[in-house]
Amino acid sequence: MKKIITFGTFDVFHIGHLNILRRAKELGGTLIVGVSSDDFSFKKKGRFPFYQENERLSIISGIKYVDSVFLEESLELKIEYIKKYKADVLxxxxxxxxxxxYLSKITNVIYLERTPTVSTSSIIEVIKKF
Structure with a gap:
């Protein structure tokens, strides 16, 4: 059975998040999801997520397409995560x-189109206006 791995912050969960998880799962096999830690999210985006990492881990683990979750600490560790979980597809x-x-030497790398017109950052900006 194929093992598929993906990563994200998954803050303020929305339809775009659900779509990429569903489409990743449709590639067949087990879906493993790395959820960015609070500190890692701050380093990437310059702000802490609205939901804390334990809440985001819980949300993602509750999605029917997801088989397992773990905390992602760094972009530089992607190769280690792929090896640890024996992922066939990123x-x-x-x-x-x-x-x-560069990871295509150890796994099949697939980039899926994002859901247009939806992003966590834009949702947060709209909420701030209220």
């Missing part, structure tokens, strides 16, 4: 296109 959103091609 799925990332197309906003990362090309950035993980």
């Amino acid at each position: 799925v990332m959103g197309d906003d990362w296109t090309g950035k993980f091609d």
Whole structure:
């Protein structure tokens, strides 16, 4: 059975998150999801997530497409996570296109199109206005 791995912050869960998890699972096999830690999210985005890492882990583990979750601590550790979980496929959103091609030596890298017109950052900006 194929093992598929993907990563994300998954803050303020929305339809775009659900779509990428569903589409990753449809590739067949076991879906393993790395959820960015609070500290790692701050380093990537310059802000802490709205939901704490334990809450985001719980949300993602409750999604029917997801078989297991773990806490992602760093972009530089992706190769270690892929090896640890013996992932056959790495799925990332197309906003990362090309950035993980170097991993194609150890796994199949697939970039899936993001859901247009939805992003956590834009949702948070709209909420701030209220």
